[in-house]
Amino acid sequence: MSDPSAAIALTAHLALVSSISFGGFPTVLPDVRNFVVGTHGWMTDQEFANFFAIAQSIPGPNMILMMSFVGWKVWGFSGAVASAFATSGPPCAIYFAGYRLWDRFRDAPWQRIVRLGLVPVTMGIVIASGAVMARAADTGWRTAGLTIAAAAITLATRFNPMWMLLAGGALGGLGLL
C-alpha cells in the first residue's frame, strides 16, 4: 500500500489520539486498531498484534516505534517518520507546558500536599504494572521465581540491571524457563 492520502489520515488520527492518551499510549491502542484494521483495512489483526509484540521486545520508545511500523505499512519510510512525529510531538509539547506550570508553583504549600497524596498512588500503579508484565510473561514457577529474584537483587544491591536482563534472556534461550 502506498497512498499519501491514507498517510495523512493516519497521521492526523495519531496526532489526535496521542493528545488524549492519558495513562500512556496503550490506553488508546484499541482505538488505533479499530481505525487501521477495522475502518480502513490497511492491515490485518495478526499484523497489528505482531507490531505490538515486536515493539514491546526492542528497547527504545516502544509505542512510538509500534506506530512507526503501522505508518511504514501504510506509506513506507515517510509514513513511519510521519507517524513517529504525530505520536511524540503533541505529548512532548503538553509535558513541557505542564512541567513549566507545575514548576512555577513549586514552593506553594498546596503543591506539597498534592505531591504527598499523588506519589503513593502512582507508585502503587507502577508496582501493579510490573505485576501485570510478570503475569504476561509467566509460564510457570520458574519465570515467577526469575521475576522475584530480579526484584530482590535490584532492591538489595546497585547491581547493573543489564546483566540481569542478559541472564534472564540466556535462561530463556537455553530453554530453562
Add this chain to the structure above:
Amino acid sequence: MTQAAAQEQDVEQSVPLASLFTAFLTVSLCGFGGGLVWARRIVVESRRWISDREFADIVSLCQFMPGPNIVGIAVCVGAKLRGTLGTIAATCGFLVIPWAVGLSLGLLYLKYTHLAVLRNILGGIAATAAGLLIATGIRLLMPHRRRPAALLFAALAFGLIIFGRLPLLIVLFGLVPLSIAVAGLENARAR
C-alpha cells in the same frame, strides 16, 4: 533561598546538554520493557542530578498528562536541569537514535517472529524486566514509607488494578483526590 535550594541551583547549572543527551540515549537503548527502571538508575543513582523524591514527583506529574510517560520524564528532567534547551537535548537523546535503531531491528524481526528460540529469549527478558519495574516502584515509594496513609493508598492502587481489574484512569482519578484530601488533613493536624 535556603542553602539546600542554593546547592540545587548549582547542580542544575552545571549539567552539560551533551550529558543530558547521552543519559537519555542510554535510558532509551537500555529500556527493555520499562524505561522507568533505567531513567531512575541513571538520573538518580549514577549521575545524582535529582533525588528519589523529586524523581517520584516528575513520574507522578507525567501520569496525569497524555502520552508515553517515559518521554515525559525526559522532557521534565531536561526542563528542570537546563530549561528549554535541556528538554530538547534530553528528548532528542531519548528519541532520535533509538527510533532509527528500533525501526531497522523491528523490520528485520518481522521476518523471524515464528522462531521459538527468539520467543524464549524474549520471555526470559520480559520476566526479568517485570521484576526490575516492581523494585523501582518500591524504591520510589520509600521516601513516603513513614506515612501509613501513603502505604495504604499505594496498596489500594495496586489492589484495584491487579485484583479489581479496574482501568488505570478510573483508579488514578478515583484515588488521587482522596489521597490528596487525606494528606491535606494530616498537614492541617500537624500545625
